[in-house]
Amino acid sequence: MSGGEVKKIMFTVRKAPHGSIYVYEGLEVKLIMAAYDADISVVFMDDGVFALKEGQNTKELGIKGFAATYGAMVDYEISKIYVDRQSMEERGMSEDDLLVIGEDEDTEEPIKPQVVDAAEIAAMMAEQHNILVF
Amino acid sequence: MKLAVLIYEGPYNHEASDSAYNFIQAALARGHEIRGIFFYHDGVYNVTKLMEPPQDDRHIAKRWSELGAKGIDIVVCIAAAKRRGIVDDVLVPNVRISGLGQLTMMAIEADRLVAFGD
Numbered sequence: 001m002s003g004g005e006v007k008k009i010m011f012t013v014r015k016a017p018h019g020s021i022y023v024y025e026g027l028e029v030k031l032i033m034a035a036y037d038a039d040i041s042v043v044f045m046d047d048g049v050f051a052l053k054e055g056q057n058t059k060e061l062g063i064k065g066f067a068a069t070y071g072a073m074v075d076y077e078i079s080k081i082y083v084d085r086q087s088m089e090e091r092g093m094s095e096d097d098l099l100v101i102g103e104d105e106d107t108e109e110p111i112k113p114q115v116v117d118a119a120e121i122a123a124m125m126a127e128q129h130n131i132l133v134f
Numbered sequence: 135m136k137l138a139v140l141i142y143e144g145p146y147n148h149e150a151s152d153s154a155y156n157f158i159q160a161a162l163a164r165g166h167e168i169r170g171i172f173f174y175h176d177g178v179y180n181v182t183k184l185m186e187p188p189q190d191d192r193h194i195a196k197r198w199s200e201l202g203a204k205g206i207d208i209v210v211c212i213a214a215a216k217r218r219g220i221v222d223d224v225l226v227p228n229v230r231i232s233g234l235g236q237l238t239m240m241a242i243e244a245d246r247l248v249a250f251g252d
Contacts, residue, residue, distance in 0.1 A: 007242045015252075022142070025175055028213060032234035038242055042156070130247040132140070 008039045010128045013048035017067070018058060023051050026134025031069075034076035041080035041119055041128075042073065045087045045112065048134075052083055052113055054099050069101060074102030074111055083113040085090050086119060137161055137241035138169045142251025144176035145194040148186070150250040151180050157248065158206075170207040170240040171198070175251065178215045181208070181229045195226045202228025209236045227248055 011030055017023045033040055051067070056067035075083060079100065088094065097114055102111040114134050116124075125131060139158060143150035158168055173180055185195045202208045208229045210220065215231055222231055241247045 009241055025214060028233050033238045033241070035244060036238045038238070071242070079140075096141060114135070114223055130241050131185065132241070132247065 006037060006039050007129045008041075008128065010131045011040070011042045012071055012123060012131060012133050013042065013051055014046040014133065015042045016047040017056070018061060018063065019076065022134050023048065026132075027066060027069060027073075029132065031056060031076055031133070034073070034078050037125055040078050041079075041116035041124060042078060042125070043082045043084065043116075045084035045121065046090075047087075048094060049083055049087045049091060051100050052101075053093065053097055064080045070099055081113045082116045082121065082124075085115050085117050087116070135245045136169050138244035138247040139171045140247060140249040140251075141171065141173050141177040141180065142175040144179040145185070147170045147176075148233070148251070150252075151177070151194055152192075154250040155194075155201075158201065168201075169244040170209060170236070171201070172237045172240055173208075173210045173237075174214050174237070176214075176218070176246065177219065177251070178210050178218055178220045181210060181226050182194065182220060183226045184216045184224055189193045199226035199228050202226075207236075207240075209240075211237070229236075 005016060011026065013023055030042060035061040056065060064132045100110040100112060100113045103109060104111060137155050141151060145151045148230045161168060181195050181198050183195060186251060187193055198208060210231045212231050214234050
């Protein structure tokens with residue numbers, strides 16, 4: 001690693017969770033990368049916000065669901081999980097619709113992805129070394 | 135600059151594979167280092183030796199193999215490959231199957247990771 005600096009790696013999730021494998025295989029990458037020494041953040045935007053919708057059921061699609069696996073990101077200590085406010089609003093989603101992805105170790109309060117706006121996302125993107133798109 | 139390249143799409147069906155190849159050639163010509171090339175999603179189909187395109191077309195798997203022969207580390211994701219029936223026996227030379235940890239190392243060690251695909 002150059003200069004011993006911890007790399008800042010952001011994942012963007014922009015596709016719907018089902019109908020293609022991008023989002024699922026992207027989740028696999030996040031969980032692997034969490035084991036390495038990198039500063040990881042994840043942003044759900046565009047149709048990617050549907051991946052965080054509570055109450056997903058893939059039974060009738062005949063495919064394996066993975067919404068529950070998002071909780072593993074928190075278990076693997078990925079704490080910077082964001083969702084774009086405008087993308088949610090455009091798709092009729094509110095913060096109430098978001099999946100619970102873990103609970104606070106101390107307070108046992110449920111953890112949900114943090115809602116941010118485009119300007120905040122842009123500022124975070126500007127700081128990244130690498131951005132992986134899924 | 136030290137670059138890593140991530141390719142999401144299969145060959146021929148999508149331009150991503152060609153764009154990535156052209157990008158790598160241009161980067162090498164300008165003296166940049168390619169830290170590695172990683173095939174993910176349907177990208178794993180890029181490096182099967184079973185591929186046999188018409189003679190007047192580009193041979194995508196052969197192109198990757200030639201880059202590998204130059205010493206560039208070319209890695210096919212094992213999880214994505216297993217889903218799609220890509221195993222060691224069907225790979226062109228100079229390419230290896232390994233895990234997402236290799237992608238992670240590329241992302242950490244490269245100055246920029248450039249992804250090609252939808």
